[in-house]
Amino acid sequence: MRNEGKDETTYEVPIGPIHPALKEPFLIKFKIDGERIVGAEAHPGMNHRGIEFMGMHRNPYKVIPLSERICGICSIVHQHMFVTAVEHAASIEPTNRARYIRVIMSELERIHSHVLWAGVAAHEIGFDTHLHFTWMIREKVMDLLEYITGNRVNYAMWTFGGVNRDIPKKMYPKIEATLKYYEELYGKLEEIFLGDPSIRLRTIGVGVLTKEEALNLCGVGPTVRASGVRKDVRIDQPYAAYGDLDIEYQLPSLYGYKDTGDVFSKTLVRLKELVQSIDIIRQCLDQIPNEDINSEPKMAATLNKLKKADGEGIGRIEAPRGEAFHYVRLKEGKEELDCWKVRASTYNNLATYAPMFMGEQIADIPIIAACIDPCIGCMDRAEIVDVNTGKRWEYEHEELQRLSVKKTEKLLGGLKR
Template identity: 55%
Template sequence: MKQTATTKTSYHIPVGPIHPALKEPVYFEFEIDGERIIDVNVKLGHIHRGVEWASRKRNPIQVLYLAERICGICSYCHPAAFSLAVEAAADIQVPERAEYLRVIQGELERICSHILWAGVAAHEIGFDTVLYFTWQIREKALDLTEYLTGNRITKGIMTIGGIRRDITKDMLPRIKRDLQFFKDNFEKLRHIFLDDKTIKMRSQGAGILTKKDALKLCAVGPTTRASGVKKDVRVDTSYFAYGDLDIDYITPDVLTGNINGDVYDRIIQRLLEVKQSIDLVEQCIDEMPAGEIVSEPKIPKLMNQLKKVNGEGVGRHEAPRGEVIHYVKFNGQTENPYTWKVRAPTYNNILPWIPMLKGEQIADIPIVAASTDPCMSCTNRVAIVNNNSKYELTKEQLHKMSVEKTRRFMK
């Protein structure tokens, strides 16, 4: 932050990197005038874990489980995007039934994630009754996940060229019963969030992100859709079986008629997406064709195929927080990826915090910051260290280095 901004009337508040109010390490520098926030500065890079580096010593099957551990809540999205990237690089055709099963798992994860977020948002404004109510619904969603995959959080369901577990006919009554439970409770949840005065008071007009800013800062997922930008990978690229399903962009004006881009709109946005997800799971169960669930069941054979691949692939998946992109490159010598690059959705949703938080009060920081559903641990991909201390380059330094390089070539 610029030193010149400090005057007698305003003062700094540093929050983080380790702070009781934050679940994950991120560092904020607030410039405060009375109760108003004038300027915000966000610093990242406190939780680099070297996940991409670790992938170089592992084969793609092992990387699936490594990708699963990038994020706890998106434990399906990362392996899904990685599989899509590997399938694109190796030109693997996925059986049709597996595509539908993948959609079911993805949408189930979206239901879990959005309902968890709704509880956290209610907790941030001090409405803890709703927190327990939403987590009761989430518990059912997790039980269903456990029933379908064998685990509650790290599901281990994805594999390259298909999916590991099938949904048999005897599982359908249980799934339908749980979906009915979600629908009934969704109505209750919608009534609480949309009609209760407590939530309206705190969230309407708070943390506004305009459509222009959302486009300029490349926000993704529900954060950008709540500002009225129609951006959804499921509709845009129609991967998995989304092309066959009845799906369209959802923006909060479906329900309220106008878009403000505030916290209230982001709450509505996520609730509408839960409803859409329930609908998509139902559609998948009805339309699912019979057939194989994995293209190549013998993994050593698949690895031999991947060993010969010399090329790159990009996988894009709409995670609960937005678009997640995985880039994989194989060099044709080993089956291990030569390069693996992950771009988690929160990375794009960090800069929109700045226009959202400017002009708000100190007490609005938690709910506004939580409204993008941040997941800091997913974002940290790079840490540059020089002489045991963090090494950073400013824009001016980078420009200087670039000019120097040109001069070296000129000689």
């Protein structure tokens, strides 16, 4: 049915994915039959900034602030991975207290990321009040991160052998107050995202990823945990202080739901992980040992050690979006990194788009695209090919979102009747 040659020629029209009004540059090509999607093709690569190349011309200390800036949301994730990889390569051991502080920071960011995602998902199906609500409550954890580290977005917290800033006892009450705030609000979030009939209509049975597909396509994170795949780096290969903590795979079946792998299950998994993160932070605050925050207080000594180091290392962690890793190679006598490779979780999860979009409606594109929490992939521009007529046109993101909102309104109208 598909005309290969024709497809390629239309794709060549450079209606730039990079545009000041778009959130992130990305492209998915869809094939549709009437209102149904019969094919989806993701085209990443519009956001290549050469960060790895830049990193290979600097010494590891200069790369820490650079690695933070790979992503605007998960700045903690990337510094954590990079620092772990270099520590692995140069055989530097962080202190135990630093390991716990790293876990606390990572979990705070998971709360931040999941709450943000919930808002985006609500926005994509037309509930802007929920978007404002979730982003309002997200401010609390941003404030806490600012209180601990001093900055709101790029924290500059990690360093080789430990962390830059301590979490002293006097900060505990504020951390505890924030955790309580989220615990109290959790019931409301559950009521909105799991109980609301109109949201249930838009999410249950939409964007289904079966367990087999999830395993075959190597998806990661909440995207595949929603399908019932037991996969979580924090448990499978514990890093930092996760080995000492009590964590469990957050699967829908744990809470009496079916592991269907639709958007509803993905929402459920993310909300439950929010509760889990609160629990993990509490465990950390209880168990945190009293030690130095850095195994080598003299930064210049570490700098020399890294210059002499020879070897390769990986940092593999569970980001809010799923497993991600950094690979680093150091050469003796060379100050700069010899090699640096970053693999973010969205790279794996993009492959799961194909089965999830299959058979869905055009109006479901925004929510399915958002359900993997794509980092480079906001639905900037989608090309639609009608397989019956061969006609092709493009939807702007705003128009797609309007369609999505319209579908919600239609469903709501049906409810009233």
